[in-house]
Amino acid sequence: MFNALVLEQQDKKTIAAIKPINLDDLYQGDVVVKVSYSSLNYKDGLAITGAGKIIRNFPMVPGIDFSGVVHFSEHPKYQVGDEVILTGWGVGETHPGGMAEFARVKGDWLVPMPKGCDGLKAMQIGTAGLTAALCVQALVDHGITPEQGPILVTGASGGVGSTSVALLAKLGYEVVAVSGRSSNHEYLKSLGATQILARDEFDIDGRPLDKQKWAGVVDTVGNKVLATALTQINYGGAAAICGLAGGFALPTTVMPFILRGVCLLGIDSVYCPYSKRLAAWKFALDNLGEDYFKQATTLVSLSDVEQQAQDIVAGKVTGRVAVKL
Numbered sequence: 001m002f003n004a005l006v007l008e009q010q011d012k013k014t015i016a017a018i019k020p021i022n023l024d025d026l027y028q029g030d031v032v033v034k035v036s037y038s039s040l041n042y043k044d045g046l047a048i049t050g051a052g053k054i055i056r057n058f059p060m061v062p063g064i065d066f067s068g069v070v071h072f073s074e075h076p077k078y079q080v081g082d083e084v085i086l087t088g089w090g091v092g093e094t095h096p097g098g099m100a101e102f103a104r105v106k107g108d109w110l111v112p113m114p115k116g117c118d119g120l121k122a123m124q125i126g127t128a129g130l131t132a133a134l135c136v137q138a139l140v141d142h143g144i145t146p147e148q149g150p151i152l153v154t155g156a157s158g159g160v161g162s163t164s165v166a167l168l169a170k171l172g173y174e175v176v177a178v179s180g181r182s183s184n185h186e187y188l189k190s191l192g193a194t195q196i197l198a199r200d201e202f203d204i205d206g207r208p209l210d211k212q213k214w215a216g217v218v219d220t221v222g223n224k225v226l227a228t229a230l231t232q233i234n235y236g237g238a239a240a241i242c243g244l245a246g247g248f249a250l251p252t253t254v255m256p257f258i259l260r261g262v263c264l265l266g267i268d269s270v271y272c273p274y275s276k277r278l279a280a281w282k283f284a285l286d287n288l289g290e291d292y293f294k295q296a297t298t299l300v301s302l303s304d305v306e307q308q309a310q311d312i313v314a315g316k317v318t319g320r321v322a323v324k325l
């Protein structure tokens with residue numbers, strides 16, 4: 001038996017409690033991992049508080065990502081003792097996740113621990129950091145260079161946003177952050193943002209086209225904030241979009257797309273193919289300085305997760321939260 005955070009439903013309410021479970025309770029994958037760290041992502045917050053319909057079958061162990069050491073393997077690529085990372089694939093949603101001392105998953109879902117990384121760093125980056133790397137890489141692949149102008153990052157204080165700010169600044173882009181929290185301005189500047197704009201300026205019913213300001217956008221918020229950002233993207237620019245912290249609607253018009261050739265680049269980290277995943281981990285590790293790991297992440301234990309989950313859903317968490325098992 002080992003400890004796990006277990007979510008159950010009582011009277012349609014989600015209840016979280018640390019409980020002993022055993023390996024037979026887990027998904028029948030071909031690799032068992034002794035989990036070192038998990039991390040708290042927005043989706044975990046929705047699952048643990050029950051604020052979003054992330055989990056359909058209860059009881060469930062949350063935790064959409066984890067790092068750890070292989071404890072048992074029937075997969076040809078992994079041997080006992082190998083360090084591995086998991087993000088996505090429905091783990092912590094439809095299969096028991098990383099907020100447990102052990103996880104059992106398909107070996108094909110894992111990636112080997114990259115060179116220069118360790119279990120803690122991997123979860124300081126976690127799903128949110130990997131998604132930030134995919135967003136920034138998408139803008140780079142679209143041909144957007146630092147010379148073309150600033151990049152706007154929305155939801156900048158959050159996990160994806162803060163990591164995007166740090167990555168873009170390291171790559172030499174001018175970064176303008178959009179945040180609803182004036183208390184985080186200094187923090188965002190310390191990560192590399194040169195200017196912070198209030199979320200209220202974007203959370204409006206704007207015009208179909210506005211003055212061109214941004215070479216690209218990383219959007220984690222959706223809804224009116226994204227719609228306003230789209231009206232301000234330079235001719236030929238793009239928005240890498242991954243999130244819905246402000247809602248899943250997109251109240252826009254065709255104007256930015258047909259008159260300025262603006263592109264929407266949709267980003268998904270959950271089912272991202274293996275080779276792209278490996279490249280994104282390398283990209284994140286190559287471009288996140290030691291400062292990022294000190295400034296942008298908080299370490300908590302399993303017993304703190306429920307409170308942290310409430311905070312992330314309320315938009316009160318800054319940066320990344322890693323969970324030590």
Ligand SMILES: NC(=O)c1ccc[n+]([C@@H]2O[C@H](COP(=O)([O-])OP(=O)(O)OC[C@H]3O[C@@H](n4cnc5c(N)ncnc54)[C@H](OP(=O)(O)O)[C@@H]3O)[C@@H](O)[C@H]2O)c1
Binds near residue numbers: 042128243
């Ligand atoms: N596509 C994928 O594969 C993928 C992967 C990871 C995450 N995501 C999504 O990306 C989004 C961000 O994830 P995360 O882990 O970075 O979450 P997070 O840490 O909670 O960050 C979200 C940020 O958005 C802003 N925000 C919060 N509530 C808002 C509201 N009502 N309206 C506008 N802005 C709001 C806040 O930043 P400020 O206070 O600075 O404004 C908050 O810190 C989530 O929707 C998540 O589901 C998608």
